[in-house]
Amino acid sequence: MRVDLFATAQEIPGTDWLAGRTAVVIDALRATSTITTALHCGARAVVPFLTPEEAKEAARSLPEGRYLLGGERHAVRIPGFHLGNSPLEYGREEVAGREILFTTTNGTRAIQAAAGASALCVASFLNAPAVARKLAESGRDVVICCAGTEGTFSLEDTACGGAVLLELERLGVTLSLNDLGWVALELYRSYRGREAELLARSEHGRRLIGLGLEADLGYCAQVGVINAVPVLRDGRLVI
Amino acid sequence: MRVDLFATAQEIPGTDWLAGRTAVVIDALRATSTITTALHCGARAVVPFLTPEEAKEAARSLPEGRYLLGGERHAVRIPGFHLGNSPLEYGREEVAGREILFTTTNGTRAIQAAAGASALCVASFLNAPAVARKLAESGRDVVICCAGTEGTFSLEDTACGGAVLLELERLGVTLSLNDLGWVALELYRSYRGREAELLARSEHGRRLIGLGLEADLGYCAQVGVINAVPVLRDGRLVI
Numbered sequence: 001m002r003v004d005l006f007a008t009a010q011e012i013p014g015t016d017w018l019a020g021r022t023a024v025v026i027d028a029l030r031a032t033s034t035i036t037t038a039l040h041c042g043a044r045a046v047v048p049f050l051t052p053e054e055a056k057e058a059a060r061s062l063p064e065g066r067y068l069l070g071g072e073r074h075a076v077r078i079p080g081f082h083l084g085n086s087p088l089e090y091g092r093e094e095v096a097g098r099e100i101l102f103t104t105t106n107g108t109r110a111i112q113a114a115a116g117a118s119a120l121c122v123a124s125f126l127n128a129p130a131v132a133r134k135l136a137e138s139g140r141d142v143v144i145c146c147a148g149t150e151g152t153f154s155l156e157d158t159a160c161g162g163a164v165l166l167e168l169e170r171l172g173v174t175l176s177l178n179d180l181g182w183v184a185l186e187l188y189r190s191y192r193g194r195e196a197e198l199l200a201r202s203e204h205g206r207r208l209i210g211l212g213l214e215a216d217l218g219y220c221a222q223v224g225v226i227n228a229v230p231v232l233r234d235g236r237l238v239i
Numbered sequence: 240m241r242v243d244l245f246a247t248a249q250e251i252p253g254t255d256w257l258a259g260r261t262a263v264v265i266d267a268l269r270a271t272s273t274i275t276t277a278l279h280c281g282a283r284a285v286v287p288f289l290t291p292e293e294a295k296e297a298a299r300s301l302p303e304g305r306y307l308l309g310g311e312r313h314a315v316r317i318p319g320f321h322l323g324n325s326p327l328e329y330g331r332e333e334v335a336g337r338e339i340l341f342t343t344t345n346g347t348r349a350i351q352a353a354a355g356a357s358a359l360c361v362a363s364f365l366n367a368p369a370v371a372r373k374l375a376e377s378g379r380d381v382v383i384c385c386a387g388t389e390g391t392f393s394l395e396d397t398a399c400g401g402a403v404l405l406e407l408e409r410l411g412v413t414l415s416l417n418d419l420g421w422v423a424l425e426l427y428r429s430y431r432g433r434e435a436e437l438l439a440r441s442e443h444g445r446r447l448i449g450l451g452l453e454a455d456l457g458y459c460a461q462v463g464v465i466n467a468v469p470v471l472r473d474g475r476l477v478i
Binding site (some may be wrong): 006007011149151152153154155158178179180182183186187190201202203204 | 388391394417421426429442
């Protein structure tokens with residue numbers, strides 16, 4: 001199986017190139033951890049939007065109580081939104097049966113950039129083994145699109161891509177990797193079991209700790225605790 | 240010392256950001272290995288150009304015998320040029336006393352992109368320890384600009400950046416690194432002494448091997464065999 005891993009959505013060669021591939025979008029701190037958690041906890045769908053305005057516009061056509069507005073800018077909840085971007089806010093009591101209209105700085109942009117792929121799913125450490133099983137079953141070539149942080153490489157997303165790759169290897173899949181995919185796999189092989197340490201060492205992780213969000217890091221560092229694999233269908237993430 | 244490592248020239252935040260920093264440009268396979276070798280072997284200067292046409296234009300104002308046109312497109316010597324991009328072509332008999340008018344696909348572009356830095360030098364495995372000593376002496380913050388391959392991450396450049404960082408660490412410099420800098424250091428720490436293996440594993444290395452250029456990889460994988468540090472002065476690389 002050919003797997004290309006890109007550090008940011010900007011590096012994806014283009015929509016034609018995506019056709020025939022499965023895209024795996026990763027924003028481990030915190031968007032894709034939050035999406036995975038929300039759907040695991042019974043949200044009907046998570047609908048990604050590029051801007052807060054687009055999310056609010058979509059909310060106007062939905063009955064009160066049917067939806068929640070969620071997301072962040074600069075790691076902080078958007079004014080007028082019900083929820084921020086902490087997965088710990090997306091428990092069953094909050095989200096079950098509701099649609100989450102969702103926008104974040106890097107994560108939703110990466111989802112939009114990869115939407116031209118033949119299939120798109122969302123990964124975090126939480127569901128990395130489940131994502132790998134799904135990829136192995138499909139057998140299709142894969143592009144792992146890390147969200148990155150403000151257009152640059154991020155440690156946590158690349159390591160999480162490595163977690164998916166290591167799991168594919170353990171499932172017996174023979175991998176053909178681009179350079180960054182190989183580095184991601186090597187990195188995760190060295191740091192497996194020390195995910196919390198990696199997250200706390202990343203630039204984005206340190207910023208979140210500075211904002212008092214250390215509990216989010218601990219949550220997002222858990223590997224394989226959720227079996228749900230969010231997939232994009234008609235612009236909505238569902239399981 | 241703050242050190243930011245970027246996988247490609249496109250990721251550099253901009254000229255303002257470069258001011259006050261030393262830029263280290265790396266295209267380990269093969270442009271910066273070739274530049275380092277040429278200057279070590281007595282070339283008067285290596286003058287980087289973005290295009291073959293610009294290099295040829297500059298040649299018109301120089302007396303015959305004073306200069307050599309060198310460089311590649313798609314890893315192959317440019318028609319009408321004296322030399323390609325193999326460091327093994329740049330021996331003392333060829334280059335001593337001459338100016339090399341030089342253009343390559345990724346390397347010269349990275350040099351141009353980083354030219355706004357307060358100082359710019361060129362690194363390869365060959366001179367990585369010498370580059371680190373120079374950086375440690377200056378004490379200025381550093382940006383390591385990998386050339387990458389066609390706008391994407393390359394294993395060999397990142398690992399070479401890691402070699403510079405490990406040497407800085409061994410010199411007792413306390414490093415503050417961005418995420419990719421940290422990954423580069425960890426990667427090189429794991430693969431130190433196995434540089435040839437790393438180069439042969441990289442996508443670009445495999446392409447060169449396919450073109451029969453395996454000897455270039457063996458040469459470029461040697462660490463610390465040259466003490467010369469090429470620096471950019473008035474658009475010319477000199478030592």
